[in-house]
């Protein structure tokens with residue numbers, strides 16, 4: 096058994112990262128068996144699940160959407176906030192029940208929660224019906240763990256980040272048109288509230304040649320859009336001895352034939368002028384930037400270890416707005432960081448009033464064991480934090496709606512991705528600027544980029560009808 100250790104996870108070794116080119120081996124070992132996978136959290140986790148699916152299908156498993164009929168249930172978990180933890184343990188209760196009916200059912204837990212010491216201790220004490228636990232650094236070992244499975248709980252979680260495992264284009268992707276492409280793993284920023292640098296380890300950039308090969312392969316397979324993924328995409332390359340920085344990588348990707356390029360998440364600290372110029376220059380780099388601010392109070396930003404002031408953020412924001420045509424900018428905001436005062440909070444509202452974001456993901460601070468903020472005194476009540484969140488959301492939604500209303504009667508390009516959840520007679524897709532649009536059009540057009548006239552605007556989506564080009 097390898098158990099996680101947060102102190103070990105915090106260390107940053109100077110050793111060079113190894114790049115391992117893994118040939119995925121095919122076998123029929125589990126032919127006829129079905130797996131069900133439940134994914135929590137960010138795009139990184141969603142993409143990890145695409146890798147897990149590929150690993151499982153290569154050893155004979157088939158996916159099912161009906162949990163009750165599965166022989167293997169995998170929970171790919173998120174550790175960013177406490178509520179994600181509660182959801183997972185709630186779900187595990189249902190799995191335990193299923194296991195009583197089906198003795199052969201295998202339950203596996205992976206992802207960021209598996210990297211947390213307290214979670215693994217909780218599993219060892221109260222959830223021994225789980226069969227396999229593996230971490231974010233050794234996903235590739237999952238098939239081996241299934242093949243060697245014994246009756247006992249098998250925990251194999253590394254605290255030290257692993258090598259970069261290259262599996263080429265071997266993912267079972269959720270979409271045939273838009274693809275996640277990892278450009279880096281881990282994070283070295285250590286914002287004081289955040290558990291990611293511990294669960295995902297040291298920053299390791301993929302080689303640009305491997306990234307470009309994957310993208311060229313996606314283009315050959317008909318993909319229209321790629322989203323470059325990383326916890327901190329614009330720190331890309333800082334760990335590669337000067338090979339390439341993020342703006343150069345963006346430019347190389349822009350020179351391929353891919354029609355749309357997106358990237359998440361950018362840190363204001365690493366956002367260079369060169370990056371802005373390249374986004375402005377290449378038409379296949381989408382004018383959409385997710386730029387978390389976290390707080391509008393300089394005192395709180397300092398305590399968070401964010402490395403910029405409110406004024407520096409606003410200067411960067413204005414520079415991006417003035418240089419990139421029609422750009423949309425969204426953000427992340429945390430309220431109720433330990434001992435956030437009313438004045439601190441009002442400063443956050445003030446920044447929202449200045450920037451008028453296209454959208455914002457807002458959160459109440461959640462204490463994460465092992466992070467520096469978890470040791471900070473906090474006298475602000477839960478009720479007060481909830482009140483602040485509500486007040487913030489009202490303001491954020493007001494600006495989302497105002498920004499969306501600017502699209503009314505305009506014609507925009509939309510990549511159609513599938514049947515709309517709101518209305519089965521429509522397709523849904525996204526504008527260049529990442530606005531969700533429900534489109535009245537022929538359903539055969541899924542996968543195409545089409546011109547759409549916007550007919551209605553709400554806070555979180557637009558409605559539109561396709562314009563026939565002749």
Ligand code: 5AD
Pocket residue numbers: 175176288289290387389427428429458459460461462463
């Ligand atoms: N509590 C609340 N929100 C958090 N985030 C990260 N850590 C925490 C935490 N401990 C938020 C940040 C980040 C987003 C992905 O999640 O806003 O940008």
Ligand code: SF4
Pocket residue numbers: 282283284285286289290291292326327362
């Ligand atoms: Fe967490 Fe900060 Fe890294 Fe983002 S940049 S993953 S908030 S430590």
